[in-house]
Amino acid sequence: MADFHRRIWIKTYGCQMNMRDSETLKALLQEAGHTVVENEAEAEIALLNTCSIRDLAESKAIGKAGRLLKNKRKNARYRVGILGCMASRQKEQLLKVLPDLDWIIPPQKLSEVPEIIRKTLENDSHKCIIAGIPEAFEFACYEQKLPTSPCRFVPIQQGCNMRCSYCIVPTTRGEQQNRPRSSILHEIQQAVADGVKEVTLLGQIVNAYFDKTSSTNFTELLHAIHAIDGLERIRFMSPHPAFFNEGLIQCYAELPKLCPSIHLPVQSGSNRILEAMRRRYTREKILQIVGDLRKIHPKIAISTDIIVGFPGETEEDFQQTYDLFDAIGFDMAYIFKYSPRPTTSAAEQQKTDLGVSESVKEACNQRLLSLLTHYSTCYNQQFLHTTQSILVEGRAHRGENRFLGRNVYNKKIIFTGTEDLIGTFQAIYIKKTSSSVLEGDIV
Ligand code: SAH
Ligand code: SF4
Ligand code: F3S
Numbered sequence: 001m002a003d004f005h006r007r008i009w010i011k012t013y014g015c016q017m018n019m020r021d022s023e024t025l026k027a028l029l030q031e032a033g034h035t036v037v038e039n040e041a042e043a044e045i046a047l048l049n050t051c052s053i054r055d056l057a058e059s060k061a062i063g064k065a066g067r068l069l070k071n072k073r074k075n076a077r078y079r080v081g082i083l084g085c086m087a088s089r090q091k092e093q094l095l096k097v098l099p100d101l102d103w104i105i106p107p108q109k110l111s112e113v114p115e116i117i118r119k120t121l122e123n124d125s126h127k128c129i130i131a132g133i134p135e136a137f138e139f140a141c142y143e144q145k146l147p148t149s150p151c152r153f154v155p156i157q158q159g160c161n162m163r164c165s166y167c168i169v170p171t172t173r174g175e176q177q178n179r180p181r182s183s184i185l186h187e188i189q190q191a192v193a194d195g196v197k198e199v200t201l202l203g204q205i206v207n208a209y210f211d212k213t214s215s216t217n218f219t220e221l222l223h224a225i226h227a228i229d230g231l232e233r234i235r236f237m238s239p240h241p242a243f244f245n246e247g248l249i250q251c252y253a254e255l256p257k258l259c260p261s262i263h264l265p266v267q268s269g270s271n272r273i274l275e276a277m278r279r280r281y282t283r284e285k286i287l288q289i290v291g292d293l294r295k296i297h298p299k300i301a302i303s304t305d306i307i308v309g310f311p312g313e314t315e316e317d318f319q320q321t322y323d324l325f326d327a328i329g330f331d332m333a334y335i336f337k338y339s340p341r342p343t344t345s346a347a348e349q350q351k352t353d354l355g356v357s358e359s360v361k362e363a364c365n366q367r368l369l370s371l372l373t374h375y376s377t378c379y380n381q382q383f384l385h386t387t388q389s390i391l392v393e394g395r396a397h398r399g400e401n402r403f404l405g406r407n408v409y410n411k412k413i414i415f416t417g418t419e420d421l422i423g424t425f426q427a428i429y430i431k432k433t434s435s436s437v438l439e440g441d442i443v
Contacts, residue, residue, distance in 0.1 A: 004121040005033040006077075009043035013061055014051025016202055016237065017173075018084055020142075020153040021110055022049045025083075027144045032114035040068075045079045045117070047103075050086035052168045054339035058086055062097055069100045079120070081105060083113065085172035089342075092130050105131040107173060108158070111141035139179040143187050145194070150391055150423040152196045156184055156221070157203030162240065164267075165278045166310065168341040169204055176205065181214040181221060188228055195423055198233035198391055199225070207239040207248055219247040226255045232425075233391065233408065237263045238305075242280040244289045252296045261301035261410035262293065269324030270317035273310055277346070283324050290328050301379070301409040303332035306368060309361030310338045311349035318364050325371050331379035332410075335368045337361040376435040380411060383430045383438055388413060390428055392421045413438045 008029055012022040025047070026036045037043050046068045051057040061082070071078045081103030082094055088106035095101060102120060105113055109131045116129055137158040146152070159174040160167075188199055201221075203209060209218040216224070225234055234257045239248070241264060251258055264286070268274050271282045293300050306321060325333070338361065340347035349355070390405030396414045403417040405426065414437060415428050430440040 002122075004118055005035070006044045006117075006121070007035045007037045007042055008045045008047060009037050009040045010047045010049060011040070011064065012049045013057055014049075014053060014085065016153050016200070017155060017204075018049050018051060018107075020155055020202060021084070021107060023146055023153075024141055024144055025049070025110060025113055027146055028111065028114050028141065029117075031144070032118065034114075034117075044075070044077050045081070046071075047081045047083055047113075050082055050084040052085040052089045052172050052341070054336065054341075056339065061086060065098050065101065069098060072100060079103075081113075081117075083107070083110075085168070087131075088133055088172045088174075089168060095128060101128050102126070103129050103131070105129075106133050108133050108137055111138040133174065137174075137177050139177075139183050142179070143183060143190070145190070148195045148423075150196065150393055151198040151200070152188075152191050153202050154184060154187060154191075154199045155179060155202045156206060156209055160204035162205060162280075163278060165276065165346040166307065166338060166341065166344055168344060171343060173204070176208070178209050178211050181211045181216045181224065184221065185224060185228070188225055188231065192228055192230040197231065197423065197425075198235070199231065201225075201234070201236035203236075204238065205240040205243060206236045207243040207245075217247075218243075219245075219251055222248075222251050222255060222258065226257050232257060234258050235261065235410070238265050239263075241266065241286055241289060244285075249289070249292045249296070252293060252300070259408045259410065260297040260299065261303070261408065263303045263305075264289065265305035266324065267305060267307050268310065268313075268317070269321035270313070271320075273313055273317050273321075276312060276349075277307075277310060283320065286324065287327065299382070299409065301331050301411070302328060303334075303410075304328075304330045305334045305336065307336050307338050308364035308368065309356035311346055311352070311354040311356065313338075313356055318367075322367060322371065325368060325375075329375040329378070330372065331376050333368070333372050335365055335372070337365055373435050377433075380433040380435065380438055383407070383411065384433050385430065387427050387429050387443055388438070388440070389425055392417065392424055392426055394422055407438075411438055412436070413440060415440055415442055417442060 050061040068080045079102040083105045087104045156179050158177045160170050161176045207218045269283050340350040388407040390413050392405040396402040396404040427443040428440040430438050432439040
């Protein structure tokens with residue numbers, strides 16, 4: 001009998017949503033009898049789970065796919081698939097640059113990947129399969145059992161309706177669809193029974209969550225998740241400032257498992273640019289949210305995303321962003337240089353004289369990065385010579401017997417330990433801090 005099982009290597013680009021999709025995909029492929037390998041040299045099939053958010057993310061994946069496709073010359077069985085957001089943005093256009101691709105499968109077809117692979121292998125086909133985008137997302141695939149791990153990303157939404165003028169996500173992931181409350185609770189209950197202690201709820205606009213069937217909004221969902229016995233910590237990302245309301249703020253006072261750390265993407269501090277971005281909030285609203293959160297948790301960790309060099313951004317606009325950053329003192333931030341995405345309305349403006357030069361973008365980037373280093377260093381210093389409770393997640397990247405966990409403020413803490421501590425809470429006395437990490441010893 002022919003063997004249709006393969007050694008498959010998955011490479012993931014982009015956001016936490018993609019990371020979680022790859023974990024689920026790995027589990028689905030293993031269930032279908034394939035072996036998922038860590039080492040790309042061992043693979044007979046390479047699947048790239050791609051991201052379209054900026055041009056750089058796309059060009060990296062194209063370059064990688066081109067190099068992988070060369071393996072076909074040596075191995076007739078070798079196959080390469082583009083999955084994820086590039087598959088839905090570019091579809092068959094990908095064949096112009098990568099004519100030998102075997103699969104182009106958008107994120108909405110995640111649950112069908114094993115079946116698509118099986119059909120290709122059975123038919124011994126070398127024709128590229130371009131999967132269409134289904135109307136409804138198959139959320140049940142996220143109930144697939146995953147390997148034991150202390151922390152889990154839990155998708156509660158797909159897609160986004162916001163159409164911020166710079167953003168490709170509504171095109172790649174489609175309209176906002178909310179995962180049924182029952183499916184979310186089922187996954188988390190199962191995960192907790194398997195040893196998960198911390199969940200991070202994922203969505204592009206998590207706080208706009210609304211499940212029609214059970215008539216559950218985001219704060220009600222948080223309360224329901226909070227009631228799950230054995231779950232210790234809850235986080236979520238990303239909330240949209242426009243959907244922040246009193247109910248969500250109150251969750252920070254009422255739900256002790258909700259960690260005092262929040263990722264609040266502001267994008268810009270200039271009301272003029274926020275309007276051009278179609279963000280639907282003002283800098284005043286941001287300051288209000290931060291003020292309200294700090295009334296409840298004075299030390300709450302607040303991180304953000306910022307885009308510099310949006311079309312039409314002047315020095316004055318940038319200064320407003322800088323001042324907002326300075327006023328809030330974000331302890332973590334992802335600063336992006338604006339990258340025009342085809343079909344978005346801002347990309348059209350980029351072509352006009354509103355476009356900001358690369359050198360100006362780079363200068364703005366550097367100015368915000370120094371501010372970030374200052375605030376992240378200060379924020380982390382407050383933990384020096386204190387004892388922090390961490391959930392041990394796994395081995396640190398470097399150092400023998402070095403392990404890593406995070407405190408409730410989402411700060412990475414490295415210490416010397418043993419494998420059996422993974423998944424437990426430990427008290428760590430902090431002896432050293434920097435802008436990015438804390439180090440200490442088990443008490
Ligand atoms: N849904 C989230 C953002 C998801 S995309 C939100 O609305 O906040 C992650 C980040 O990528 C965004 O916050 C934004 O800062 C950045 N980003 C999105 N499109 C971009 C573009 N065209 N150029 C540069 N950065 C971009
Ligand atoms: Fe993109 Fe805006 Fe939706 Fe976030 S809210 S995913 S930035 S369109
Ligand atoms: Fe990228 Fe798609 Fe996530 S475009 S950021 S992988 S939703």
